[in-house]
Amino acid sequence: MGFIGQHKRTQGNGNYRIGQVGQQAVVYGWVQSYRDHGGVIFIDLRDRTGFVQLRFEPSHQVEAHKIANMARTEWVLAARGEVIARGDNINPKIPTGEVEILVDEIEILSEALTPPFEIKDGIDTGETTRLKYRYLDLRRPELNRNFVARSKATQITRQYFCGEHDFLELETPILMKSTPEGARDYLVPSRVHPGNFYALPQSPQQFKQLLMVSGMDRYMQICRCFRDEDLRADRQPEFTQIDLEMSFVCAEDIYEILQGYVARVWREMLGVELQLPLPRLTYTEAMDKYGCDKPDLRFDLPLTDLTEILRGRVEFRVFADVLERGGIVKALYLAQGDAFTRKDLDRTFPQEAAPFGAKGVAWARIGANGEWSGPVAKGLTDELRAEVEAKLGTAEGGLILFLADKASVVNASLGRLRLVAAERLGLLDPTKWAFAWVTDFPMFEHDEAENRFVAMHHPFTSPRLDHLDKLDTDPGSVLAQAYDLVVNGVELGGGSIRIHRSDVQKKIFSLIGLSDEEAREKFGFFLDALKYGTPPHGGIALGLDRMMMLITGSDSLRDVIAFPKTQKATCLMSESPNVVDDKQWAELHLLPRRD
């Protein structure tokens, strides 16, 4: 029986306090640092709760002192001794700084190679190295605390939904059927069925709806989802959703229960009280006013559409050309115009807008006596200037940014400039939480490449009931019972009231260009199920990873996923994906393609 069998850990290393002086302590952990003074040796021993200073006195225990002398950074030790006060030598910078453990017995449990980077906060080691040694990076407190928080958040989630609101936590398959709509599937070849593939779930959408048909009433799952699309700082190929579905509900019921949930999470995780109900705005309002369907509402800075004022009346070529071609002109008015330099106008703004297709950013400064300067100044008549001023509410010192292009370019570009300006003006307050529901999304958007309608949310989303008639006459104008929950410019989740009638479901499939045959083949089981007594139902899915990003203040999803992928969807630590041997190819009835 070794040390571990004989001595049970008394508490986490970071929890020792002055009140425990005189008690016996058993500690386990990693060597954070050692300081050998020739006589006395100090070792800071770390675990996930923090670290405590161990003291080794040659006059107290020769053997322990001798062993301590060998220990190095990141070795794993066990030690036993008495908690003693540090007297005059307290360290006010650490929670355990008033005490130390005078060690009677020590055991080396594991030696360690020198790590490629130091295990402490605030390192600037590149991500390549940190991802390769992810298990070491995770030892660092600032990363470690994200996962302690994540565990707490999932616990709150289960308690709220299953413990207090009658949800059942149910599991759905990971190996499922590939569907044509939406993101690219990750495929898994079947050994038993040559040429056939499973798909990993993009989300368990159909299964959770089928659970409603099954009478489960309220479903919750913290589930892994997979999408084979290119990555971003806030997008990983596998990610975790808090997936929910409820029977006999309308959108209001879902808003109600979800805002109760986020209020609970923000209160318990951050001590922040959210004001309920959460504000709402429609998709159209969001696009018009902020150029974006997930606006950051911590600040206002609205966009203003000048198309109607300018149409047919403006001679300024840049605007006139765009308007003739059916484009729009929008403006972003910045009252604090002097916060932005000529370099911003010539360089920063155009560079920020360019990726979204903007060919330029026109501007005008409002000087003394209301005089305009800048490229747009001469392009507008006195009359037009006055109308624009009235619409924007300009004043001396103001700056107007104009963007003229097709609507999608104007909204994306000016929406981006709104954020750039807000950042410059210090309006992105990290302690402020601007939640909102974005509602009334269009049912369809037109896919120009394929020249067809595609479901904007997904094809199981119910149209607004008062728009059912328009499915035949004007599908482009049909609004869906779909909603997103946004926070500070982040899409935290989205959902909808679903179609529970098989005839409506069939109609939607046909509108997005799925023939009856295809619909049968891909979703036949689902259409059949809808015919056996389907309760009206709806749901939502929240991105757990994104929520943790917000709560922990992380810049990247990688900081809240224990073992994340790189931008090329590889794991630098395990080196996946990898080639497999010929036998595996053969078993799966596959041949490598030779081009």
Added chain:
RNA sequence: GGAGUGGUAGUUCAGUUGGUUAGAACGCUGGCCUGUCAAGCCAGAGGUCGCGGGUUCAAGUCCCGUCCGCUCCGCCA
């Protein structure tokens, strides 16, 4: 698929107009040191300049290609 940016000791970086033996800090190793906690002092080890090709008397440096990390666009129902 596209744009940008980076890649030099274990780590973070410097490296001039192409020119001697590629430097610094931290870390690491050894020694000294009984109150440190970013310990201190002394000594030392440590390099495929991402990879491949080219130009040149000479390439970390210039050119071409390529790989990888990150950010963004497209994509992500």
